[in-house]
Amino acid sequence: MNIIGPDLLVFGVDDVDACRQFASDYGLTASGDHRFVALDGTGIEIRSKDDDALPAALETGSMLRKTLYGVADQATVDAIAAELEKDRDVTRFDDGSIESKDDHGFVLGFQVTVRQVLDMPAETINAPGAPAQRGVNQIAVSKEDSPKPRTLSHVVYFVPDAPKQEAFYRDRLGFVTTDRFTHVGPFMRPAGTQDHHTVFFIQTPPHMKGIEHFTFHMGGPTDVVTAGTNMVNKGYQSFWGPGRHIFGSNWFWYFKSPFGCNMEFDADMDLHDEQWAAREAMPGADNSQVFLLQYREKWAPMGPPPPKAGA
Amino acid sequence: MSKRVRLCREDDIPDFCAQGFDPERHGFDTIFVVRQDRYYYAYADVCPHYGDTSLPWKKDEYLDAAGDNIVCAAHGALFNIRSGLCTSGPCKGESLRPIPVNCEADGYLWITLED
Numbered sequence: 534m535n536i537i538g539p540d541l542l543v544f545g546v547d548d549v550d551a552c553r554q555f556a557s558d559y560g561l562t563a564s565g566d567h568r569f570v571a572l573d574g575t576g577i578e579i580r581s582k583d584d585d586a587l588p589a590a591l592e593t594g595s596m597l598r599k600t601l602y603g604v605a606d607q608a609t610v611d612a613i614a615a616e617l618e619k620d621r622d623v624t625r626f627d628d629g630s631i632e633s634k635d636d637h638g639f640v641l642g643f644q645v646t647v648r649q650v651l652d653m654p655a656e657t658i659n660a661p662g663a664p665a666q667r668g669v670n671q672i673a674v675s676k677e678d679s680p681k682p683r684t685l686s687h688v689v690y691f692v693p694d695a696p697k698q699e700a701f702y703r704d705r706l707g708f709v710t711t712d713r714f715t716h717v718g719p720f721m722r723p724a725g726t727q728d729h730h731t732v733f734f735i736q737t738p739p740h741m742k743g744i745e746h747f748t749f750h751m752g753g754p755t756d757v758v759t760a761g762t763n764m765v766n767k768g769y770q771s772f773w774g775p776g777r778h779i780f781g782s783n784w785f786w787y788f789k790s791p792f793g794c795n796m797e798f799d800a801d802m803d804l805h806d807e808q809w810a811a812r813e814a815m816p817g818a819d820n821s822q823v824f825l826l827q828y829r830e831k832w833a834p835m836g837p838p839p840p841k842a843g844a
Numbered sequence: 845m846s847k848r849v850r851l852c853r854e855d856d857i858p859d860f861c862a863q864g865f866d867p868e869r870h871g872f873d874t875i876f877v878v879r880q881d882r883y884y885y886a887y888a889d890v891c892p893h894y895g896d897t898s899l900p901w902k903k904d905e906y907l908d909a910a911g912d913n914i915v916c917a918a919h920g921a922l923f924n925i926r927s928g929l930c931t932s933g934p935c936k937g938e939s940l941r942p943i944p945v946n947c948e949a950d951g952y953l954w955i956t957l958e959d
Contacts, residue, residue, distance in 0.1 A: 548909040555901070594932055596920060691919075691934075741934045745919065768902045772918055789901040793920025 595743025603646025656753020682749030748797030
């Protein structure tokens with residue numbers, strides 16, 4: 534199953550205007566009537582919770598209505614349809630995409646990916662001992678920087694039965710577990726990407742079932758912190774970060790959002806292949822991050838001019 | 845020990861809206877007040893889910909679009925405005941911590957904070 538990763542997250546929200554403004558300020562670009570997209574065309578769809586075009590909501594009321602995966606080709610879409618039709622309904626749409634549900638009732642879609650191949654540099658650094666990534670007289674930053682999200686990265690779900698969820702994504706969709714928090718759940722990547730994870734499942738009581746957060750990859754840690762600072766300056770409130778995770782090594786900064794879940798900026802995630810052996814760790818603050826920073830308003834060690842000598 | 849703190853004039857909070865306050869000057873809002881007509885409901889700005897994170901995604905964004913529920917933006921928990929009880933979301937069945945609030949004869953809202 535050559536699934537690449539999430540192409541689109543479809544939301545049925547309480548406050549469409551607030552969500553559209555939030556998505557725009559986050560750095561996504563409006564596309565058509567309902568979508569906001571990253572630089573590679575992946576993104577989110579924002580509709581009113583009462584919109585008839587949406588799949589039904591989970592019984593918990595989570596605003597995430599559908600996760601639409603991008604896959605390599607139509608043959609992969611058809612193979613997924615054939616696999617899922619063994620034990621559940623699969624809807625086929627005129628555009629070639631399909632829709633079904635996982636074992637917890639989350640609506641899943643699969644389509645030939647819309648993800649465009651990006652050709653742009655990563656954030657660059659200069660370090661002693663290594664070739665300079667930025668040449669002479671090339672500056673790294675300015676106060677006006679407004680970095681854009683590059684691609685839809687991953688989604689984290691609260692699920693009442695994480696082992697069951699892991700088995701479905703592994704056995705039916707070909708996902709691989711890259712790491713795991715004991716008694717919590719697995720980080721998983723589909724076969725078509727080397728990213729450490731495109732999903733993470735968190736074991737919770739059934740009334741919590743839904744989306745925990747979603748995030749887009751940025752161009753590097755400076756982009757994460759700059760984009761987050763721009764959000765703070767627009768009045769949005771941080772939930773967690775900035776910091777750097779251990780599993781996946783990705784930089785993070787989470788913000789509360791009107792989508793009923795947190796929305797994260799992330800960057801610089803580890804890549805893995807079939808040679809990787811999944812690690813396991815106890816959950817908790819110490820194993821969740823190598824460091825955690827906290828925003829404060831700009832400040833500098835400067836007081837008024839010193840008094841003149843003898844004054 | 846408890847102390848009384850004057851927050852704002854009664855009419856500074858628009859009807860069926862909420863407002864956050866920083867009465868102890870932490871640099872961020874620590875309580876919020878919801879107004880429904882002549883009634884005011886004050887709570888600590890702490891979601892019971894983790895017990896140490898605040899609710900709104902932006903200053904004063906404590907209510908859903910219809911103004912029917914208090915919302916925690918982190919994971920969409922809904923709380924009854926009058927009781928503070930979480931009716932949906934991660935902390936379902938738990939409650940926001942109420943803060944005593946009164947409209948005084950001087951036309952101001954006063955809250956009582958415990959040390």
